[in-house]
C-alpha cells in the first residue's frame with residue numbers, strides 16, 4: 104500500500120475545512136435560519152447540497168463504485184487543479200506529464216507554481232513507462248496520463264497504466280475524458296483499490312453536458328476526502344446537480360455508436376485526400392490529421408465556416424489538425440472542404 108500521507112502538503116493535512124450548520128441537521132423540513140439566505144422560496148434561494156449526496160448516489164449506482172470514492176467538480180478541470188493544491192508544494196514540488204497531452208495540466212501547474220516535466224510520447228504516441236519514471240525525483244508528486252489521449256487520440260493499455268501506478272509511489276492521474284469512445288475499458292474499478300490512482304471522467308464529451316460543468320474523480324476514500332476538504336463548499340450549483348440527475352436518465356449509446364461509425368468513415372475519406380499525409384488511429388471523438396500545410400488547411404476551413412484545432416505547433420504534432428467528429432452532415436461539409444486543398 105502506498106503512503107499517501109507523505110505526499111499531502113502539511114498545511115492541507117492540518118486543514119480544518121469550512122463546515123455548514125446544515126451538516127448537523129438531517130431532518131426533512133427544518134426552519135433554516137443558519138445561512139443568511141432569503142427566506143422567500145423561488146426555487147433557488149437556498150444553498151445547494153455541498154456534498155451532492157443525491158447526484159453522487161446516482162453516479163455511484165451507474166458506475167458501481169461507492170459514493171465515498173467519488174469527487175464531483177466544476178468540470179474535470181477543478182479536479183486537476185485540486186491535485187496540485189492538495190499534493191504539490193508551490194515552488195518546490197513537480198509533476199511528470201506525457202506530451203503531447205491536454206493543456207490544462209500545464210496551466211493548472213503554472214497557476215500553482217509547479218514544474219511540469221514533460222515526457223515525449225513515442226513515434227505513434229506510445230507510452231514509455233521507464234522514461235516517465237526516470238523523469239521523476241524525490242519531489243515528483245504526480246504523473247499525469249490521459250487515455251484516450253488528447254490530442255493524439257490513441258489509448259494506452261490498462262496493463263501499461265497499472266504498471267506505472269504500481270512502480271510509482273506518488274499519485275497517478277488517469278484522465279479518461281474520452282473513455283466512452285474507446286475499446287479499452289475504464290480503470291475506475293481500480294481507482295478505489297490501487298491506493299495512488301485518481302481516474303478522471305467528465306460529462307462534457309460523450310454525455311453531452313459541457314455547459315453544465317460536471318467532472319468526476321474516482322479514487323480512495325482518503326484522496327477523495329482530501330479533495331473534498333479543499334474544494335469550494337458549493338462547487339456544484341443546484342441547476343447543475345438537478346439537470347444532470349435528469350439527463351443521466353437518457354442514454355447516449357446511440358449517439359456514441361454514431362460518432363464511432365462516423366469516426367471510421369471520416370478517417371477513411373480524409374486519408375484518401377491529396378493534401379492529407381496521415382490520419383492517426385483514434386479511440387476518441389476526434390481525429391488527429393497530418394496535412395501538407397496545417398496553417399493553410401486551417402484557414403481554408405475557417406473561410407468555409409468550420410473551426411478545428413490547429414495543433415501544428417505542439418511538439419510531436421507538426422502539420423497536424425485536431426478535428427472533432429460532428430454530425431453526419433457536418434462531417435460531409437468537412438470532407439468537401441478538405442478536398443479543395
Ligand SMILES: *Cc1c(COP(=O)(O)O)cnc(C)c1O
Pocket residue numbers: 177178179180181205249253278280304305306307308313317318
Ligand atoms: C475535454 C477534456 C476534459 C474535460 O474537461 P471538463 O472540465 O470536464 O469539461 C478533461 N480532460 C481532457 C483530456 C479533455 O480533453
